[in-house]
Amino acid sequence: VKLTELDPGFMNHPESGLMLLFRCPKCNSHHIGVPVTVGIKQPGRWMITTRDFETLTAVPSLRYADPPTKDTCLYHVSIKNGEIIPA
Numbered sequence: 001v002k003l004t005e006l007d008p009g010f011m012n013h014p015e016s017g018l019m020l021l022f023r024c025p026k027c028n029s030h031h032i033g034v035p036v037t038v039g040i041k042q043p044g045r046w047m048i049t050t051r052d053f054e055t056l057t058a059v060p061s062l063r064y065a066d067p068p069t070k071d072t073c074l075y076h077v078s079i080k081n082g083e084i085i086p087a
Ligand SMILES: [Zn+2]
Pocket: 024, 025, 026, 027, 028, 029, 030, 066, 067, 072, 073
């Protein structure tokens, strides 16, 4: 699925900094927020190559369990060139 189909956005969180947001590609019913940096590798954050959702690549792959009270959306994905791929 394309990242652009998952209602993507950016948010500046007061504690977590820049977050990439997109709808859960598994259940489509909630958003996932991932702390990112653009073009720089930093511990605990994902590096994204661009803010352009059409061509964005994230490194490394993303593993999440969201919402934290349920384990129904344990999921592992890669974002490569704007495409979300199960990892
Ligand atoms: Zn979900």
